[in-house]
Amino acid sequence: MFTIATFYKCLMLNTDEVKHSLEAFKLQTDIVGTIILTPEGINSTVASKNLESLKDLKDSLERHTGELCFRFSNSSRKPFKRFKLKERTELVPSGTSLKAYDFEGKYLNPKQWNDLIKEKNSLIVDVRNIYETKVGSFKNSLSPETKNFREFKDFVDSNLDLLKRKKLGIFCTGGIRCEKASAILNEKGVENTYQLEGGILNYLDSDIDKENWIGECFVFDERVTVDKKLDPGIFIQCFACRRPLSPEDIKHKDYVKGISCLYCINEKSEFDRKRYSDRQRQFEIK
Numbered sequence: 001m002f003t004i005a006t007f008y009k010c011l012m013l014n015t016d017e018v019k020h021s022l023e024a025f026k027l028q029t030d031i032v033g034t035i036i037l038t039p040e041g042i043n044s045t046v047a048s049k050n051l052e053s054l055k056d057l058k059d060s061l062e063r064h065t066g067e068l069c070f071r072f073s074n075s076s077r078k079p080f081k082r083f084k085l086k087e088r089t090e091l092v093p094s095g096t097s098l099k100a101y102d103f104e105g106k107y108l109n110p111k112q113w114n115d116l117i118k119e120k121n122s123l124i125v126d127v128r129n130i131y132e133t134k135v136g137s138f139k140n141s142l143s144p145e146t147k148n149f150r151e152f153k154d155f156v157d158s159n160l161d162l163l164k165r166k167k168l169g170i171f172c173t174g175g176i177r178c179e180k181a182s183a184i185l186n187e188k189g190v191e192n193t194y195q196l197e198g199g200i201l202n203y204l205d206s207d208i209d210k211e212n213w214i215g216e217c218f219v220f221d222e223r224v225t226v227d228k229k230l231d232p233g234i235f236i237q238c239f240a241c242r243r244p245l246s247p248e249d250i251k252h253k254d255y256v257k258g259i260s261c262l263y264c265i266n267e268k269s270e271f272d273r274k275r276y277s278d279r280q281r282q283f284e285i286k
Contacts, residue, residue: 001049001074001075001076002047002048002049002074002075002076002077002078002079003047003048003049003051003054003072003073003074004033004045004046004047004072004073004074004075004079004221005044005045005046005047005054005057005058005070005071005072006044006045006070006071006072006073006174006201007042007043007044007068007069007070007071008041008042008043008044008091008174008175008176008179009041009042009065009066009068009069010040010041010091010099010100010101010179011040011041011042011065011066011101012039012040012101013037013038013039013040013041013042013064013065014064015037015038015039015087017064018037018042018061018064018065019037019085019087021060021061021063021064022035022060022061022085025057025060025083030048030049030050030053031046031047031048031053031054031057031083032046032047032048032078032079032080032081032082032083033045033046033047033079033080033083033084033221034046034080034083034084034085034086035084035085035086036086036087036088036091037085037086037087037088038087038088038089038090038091039089040090040091040099040100040101041065041091041100041101042061042065042068042091043091043092043176045079045080045174045219045220045221046080046083047075047078047079047080047221054070058070069198071174071198071201071202071205073201073205073226073230074230075221075222075223075232076232077222077223077232078222079221079222079223080221080222081222090180091176091179091180092149092176092177092179092180093148093149093150094149094150094152094153094180094184095150095151095153096153096180096183096184096187098180098183098184098187099183100176100179100180100183102183103182103183103186103187105178105179105182105183105193105194105195106182106193106194106195107194107195107196107197108169108194108195108196108197109197109206110196110197110202110203110206110208111206111208113169113171113196113203114208114209114212116167116169116194117138117139117140117169117212119167121165121166121167122166122167122168122169123142123162123163123166123167123168123169124138124140124141124142124169124170124171125141125142125143125144125163125168125169125170125171126138126141126142126143126144126170126171126172127144127149127152127170127171127172127177127178127181128143128172128173128177128218129146129147129148129149130143130145130146130147131218131243131244131263132173132218132244133145134244135215135216135217135218135225135233135235135244136213136214136215136216136217136218136225137213137214137215138171138212138213138214139211139212139213139214141171149177149180152180152181152184153184156184156185156188156190157188160188160189160190163185163188163190164189164190164192166192167192167194168185168190168192168193168194169193169194169195169196170182170185170193170194170195170196171195171196171199171200171203172196172199172200173199173200173201173217173218173219173220174198174199174200174201174202175195175196175197175198175199175202176199178195178196178199179195181195182195200213200217201217201219201226201230204217204226204228204229204230205230210228213228216233216234216235217233218235218244224236224237224244225244234246234247236250238255238260238261238263238264239257239258239259239276239279239280240258240259240260240261240264240268240272240273240276241261241263241264241267241268243261243263243264245261249261249262249263257280258276258277258279258280258283259273259276259277259280260273260276
């Protein structure tokens with residue numbers, strides 16, 4: 001059984017120092033997953049069969065970041081193929097110059113979140129991408145239908161009057177995108193904004209009534225989706241476009257394992273599909 005740890009923190013970070021201290025972990029074969037280092041903080045999902053290895057990683061990181069909040073889940077399947085350490089300029093590419101640590105949002109725990117959903121003047125906004133929202137979301141939430149997070153600022157500009165009139169609740173998978181979303185909203189004068197603390201994963205891991213959650217939650221690992229109990233869901237992933245596919249999607253005539261699906265059949269060239277076909281044959285040989 002693999003223990004999966006998800007964590008992030010917004011802060012001014014010396015990425016060279018952290019990278020140097022993590023070199024030893026790159027050599028350990030029992031930790032898999034990705035750590036993203038940026039000048040505005042750290043974001044990560046990692047996994048191991050050895051809980052002590054994750055504790056050692058946490059101790060090493062906290063020498064540079066201060067206390068980190070690790071949120072845990074489990075998977076019987078290996079959620080990542082290997083360990084990756086990435087350096088980027090932003091925690092979440094936003095198309096703005098805003099830094100995640102420049103603005104501290106207002107957080108709601110899962111019970112407070114359920115209460116907010118019931119309020120008449122509340123508006124619940126899903127800041128994830130459209131392919132994620134189609135898998136599952138909160139009841140009556142609004143999806144900006146963005147293809148990537150860079151488009152969120154355009155959604156805010158187009159709906160500014162509505163957003164300012166409402167008591168706004170925003171959520172994402174683990175919370176990191178809400179940090180940037182809150183900064184964008186605050187800069188535009190949308191001050192009555194609240195974030196779901198720890199995101200959907202923390203909500204599903206809590207003991208409160210989850211009747212407001214509909215469907216499954218897309219995750220960025222080999223599980224593809226998780227259900228309300230954080231067990232692996234029913235979706236698989238198209239290897240061509242990385243979108244989640246339901247059991248019904250797999251029955252579609254345009255689905256060919258490793259090569260295409262109904263969502264990307266018209267997006268990819270014949271050259272792409274030939275390349276995917278060759279790759280799929282190599283996987284099957286292995």
